[in-house]
Amino acid sequence: MIRFGPSGNCTRFYDEGHTSSTDAPKWLSDQGLNAYEYSFGRGINISNEKANAIGELGKAFGVEISVHAPYYINLANPSDEMAEKSYGYVLRSCQKVREFYGKRVVFHPSTVGKMTRKEAVELTQKRMEVLARLIVENKMDDCIFCPETMGKINQIGDVEEVTKFCKTADFFIPTIDFGHINARTYGSLKTAEDYEQIITHLINNLGMERASKVHVHFSKIEYSNGGEVRHLTFADTVFGPEFEPLAKILKKYKLEPVVICESAGTQTDDALEMKRIYDSL
Numbered sequence: 643m644i645r646f647g648p649s650g651n652c653t654r655f656y657d658e659g660h661t662s663s664t665d666a667p668k669w670l671s672d673q674g675l676n677a678y679e680y681s682f683g684r685g686i687n688i689s690n691e692k693a694n695a696i697g698e699l700g701k702a703f704g705v706e707i708s709v710h711a712p713y714y715i716n717l718a719n720p721s722d723e724m725a726e727k728s729y730g731y732v733l734r735s736c737q738k739v740r741e742f743y744g745k746r747v748v749f750h751p752s753t754v755g756k757m758t759r760k761e762a763v764e765l766t767q768k769r770m771e772v773l774a775r776l777i778v779e780n781k782m783d784d785c786i787f788c789p790e791t792m793g794k795i796n797q798i799g800d801v802e803e804v805t806k807f808c809k810t811a812d813f814f815i816p817t818i819d820f821g822h823i824n825a826r827t828y829g830s831l832k833t834a835e836d837y838e839q840i841i842t843h844l845i846n847n848l849g850m851e852r853a854s855k856v857h858v859h860f861s862k863i864e865y866s867n868g869g870e871v872r873h874l875t876f877a878d879t880v881f882g883p884e885f886e887p888l889a890k891i892l893k894k895y896k897l898e899p900v901v902i903c904e905s906a907g908t909q910t911d912d913a914l915e916m917k918r919i920y921d922s923l
Contacts, residue, residue, distance in 0.1 A: 644892065645706055645900045646917040647677030648909035649859070655910065664695050671703035675913055679902045680742065681710040686734050693741035701743055708746035708788075708857070708900060711735035717769035718752035718762040718798060725769055729776055736782045746857060746900065748788045748817045751807060752798040759798070766798055767807065774811040783813050788857040793822035793870025800826065801840055805847045816844065817857040821873070821904070824883040825865035831883040837891045845895070854897045860885060860916065861904040875908040876915055889920045 647670055651663060660669060666678055678700065680688070700707045712735070715728045735747045752766040770789075777783050789807050792799030801816075801823060808814040818840065824831040831837060844853040862874040864881050874881060892899065903913035 643676075644898050644920065645677035646913045646920070647675045647679065647705065647900075647902060648913050649679040649710065649902050649904045650681055650909065652905075652910040653907040664692065664699065667696065667699035667703045667705040667707075670705050670910070673910070673914060674917065675910070676704050677706050677708070677900050677902060677913075679708045679710055679748070682735055682738070683710060683713045685712060686731070686738055688738065690738075690741045693738055697741060697743035706746075706900060707739070707742040707744040708748060708902070709735050709739045709742065709744065711747055711749035713750060715749050716752050716755075717766045717773070718755060718757065720755070720757070720765075725772075728769075729773055732773060732787065733776060733780055733782065736777075736780075736785050736787070739785065745784070746786045746788055748790055748857060748859075750792060750797070750799065751789045751804065754796045754798060762798055763803055763806075766803075767810070770807045770810045770814070774814070777811070777813065783811070785813065786815050786855075786857075787813055788815050788817040790817035790859065791819045791822050793819065793825040793863060793865070795826055795869040797869075801843060805844060808848055808852070812852070815852050815855055815857060816848075817859055818844070819859035819904075820883055820888060821859065821861040821863040822870060824881075825863045825870040828865060829882060832887070834887040834890045837888045838894075841891050841895055841897070854895070854899070856897065856899045858899045858901040859904050860888070860901060861906075861909070861912070873904055873906040875905045876912040877908075885916050886919050886923075889916070889923055892920065893923050
């Protein structure tokens with residue numbers, strides 16, 4: 643089953659009088675959505691009781707919950723001490739996603755910093771191997787860990803890099819953020835064939851089973867020479883990318899991803915638009 647939903651709560655959610663994410667699962671289900679991503683971007687600060695409450699409602703209304711680990715994870719930090727903190731953020735995010743009764747943890751791999759890109763990628767790969775060992779040691783390998791493609795040029799996380807990282811262990815499945823890819827390649831995603839190249843790369847390198855369960859982030863994103871600038875809404879007509887060409891490829895290959903919309907404030911309405919486009923094909 644393909645799933646569609648937002649990252650966090652949109653402006654309309656609050657405009658309609660909702661004040662807590664515990665309202666989100668029913669509210670999303672009532673509109674026909676079945677996924678929800680809870681972000682720990684600035685810190686893991688939700689209680690187990692509240693996560694359980696949201697998770698119970700997610701189960702009741704058929705809404706699968708994923709989490710986004712803190713944004714400041716950096717597996718290419720030269721400091722081993724800081725790397726240990728990054729491992730901890732990923733593992734704690736997994737502990738919390740279990741409280742939501744979910745299985746997917748999205749995380750940013752790393753940044754180039756003062757190293758060469760080659761050095762940063764090699765260090766990230768070594769740290770991914772350590773992370774994989776820690777995941778197994780902590781008996782968390784029943785969950786899915788999803789390193790994300792990134793939007794800024796100085797961030798580690800193009801399609802090839804993320805695919806390579808995911809070869810480390812079967813419980814690593816990519817988060818392919820098509821808005822990020824479009825931003826870091828200055829608007830390269832236009833045709834169905836452009837999207838198909840990415841999907842076939844995943845299939846050829848990770849196998850159909852893992853490729854079919856890929857985690858997807860989608861939004862239109864403004865970009866400059868450095869890549870990503872800011873997230874936009876589907877109303878934007880300048881930057882893109884457009885969802886319909888991707889929807890055609892998802893249908894062609896019969897993939898069953900979780901598709902999370904990260905539009906700025908309209909993420910629920912834009913997730914509904916993605917579902918409408920997909921269902922219309």
